[in-house]
Amino acid sequence: MTELVTHTLDTVGATVRYDVRSGLPDSGANGPALFLIGSPMDASGFLTLASHFTDRTVVTYDPRGTGRSIRTDGAAESMPEEHADDLRRVIEALGSGPVDVFASSGGAVNALDLVARHPELVRTLVAHEPPTAQVLPDREAALEVCADIHATYLRDGTGPAMAKFIAVAGRQGPFPADWADEPAPDPAAFGLPTEDDGSRDDPLLGQNIRGCTGYRPDFAALRAATTRIVVAAGKESQGEFPARAASAIADGLGTELTLFPSHHGGFLGGEFGQQGDPDAFAQTLREVLPPVGH
Template structure:
């Protein structure tokens, strides 16, 4: 594994951010600007897509590889003897759960926002199969059809007739973080089953207010109950981190620090 890519801003206790999708941290600046008043914000870029690697070949991804990279980043940025806060969202939340299971030594409090680890649900095998279908539709019909099916999967409804389309040429796929996520991240990450039972490090499971009655809110509720963790609502839906960055950052700060003051 090559040395992982990351960016650092702000001052205070370390807060590691693990983005969703293909791990590209695009669109997170508004949130990290707010968080940097309270934390040293370390934004992890597991594939280096924001660090000159967009367009380079990408293989199928493994949760454990991203988690090992996150641990490497913590070792590189944490002062000796200190522990870190962690926020993972979507695919990044799956990584945060694996980091919590396999590398808890330097963790202080983990927030996993809408992890798509649907295998924990009673109907988990069916939901995993639906996400696999999204990946197959992407390969057959391209981004628009896959996006339509993805929306239906998240809303737990039938998709109906999908729009026709063509697969992306490989050179175009490599330039699209969304396409890379559908091609190489979604299937293995939605297949991941986190460990059961309470964790040794504090865990909070997040869900968006606009996701109520949807699949990943249901997943968050089930996971929080299974792990004996707190369930916290954040503004917006699955992409609340981008939709409402200031409100999201405020809720996260209160979740981690209580009154919002540094600790």
């Protein structure tokens, strides 16, 4: 078993907790630490993926307002720039130099901002399906759809908002201008609650959705960065919002989109009741990252 040590770090407006798994002593572990990040998914979503990299020091963390990391400023929403600054502080606290980063979903958006501002901290970034609507040709409709999910959550609670989110996340192709005329999905059809429990602390629907999807990558800074950036999407995700955004970002960087096995959660091995293809996913990630020791 690899040794896991949890650390606490006070940042601007938050207390962040992160975990460091040291490589197995007999594995010859060396090279940069491997940072696995998501958002709003916390460190618990990377248990399976981390288990494939016992030859590396692996770092996972809970983004502010999620899991064990709490916001101390009382803010209702988090911006990618805030998450990126938290990541900067964690990497600097490690004190081991530049890291390799695998970042998925909102974590990929946050990592793109980190690299744009601090490329010296990241050797290689694998940005997996960053769901920013700003890069899409149907950006105005996509942004309105995401704003509507947030408004639905504030008005009606988790069930109706999450039903809309699930429908949006799996939708194929661009959002039409008349999307608002479409009937709202039934929460019960997704096994979601139809009654509002009054809570408004969901990190996805309340805290992160507008900041994440509204983020505009700094392509000039990213193209000039010393960081090697690999933009990735799942083979089964083609045509879906996050994969379309990934393709547009790859185009903006002048690189090819790298396809990974499975879908948006392809690295999951049963976490949160979701199953991807974690063995094949980890193998592809290992092939994309520079060899350990280089």
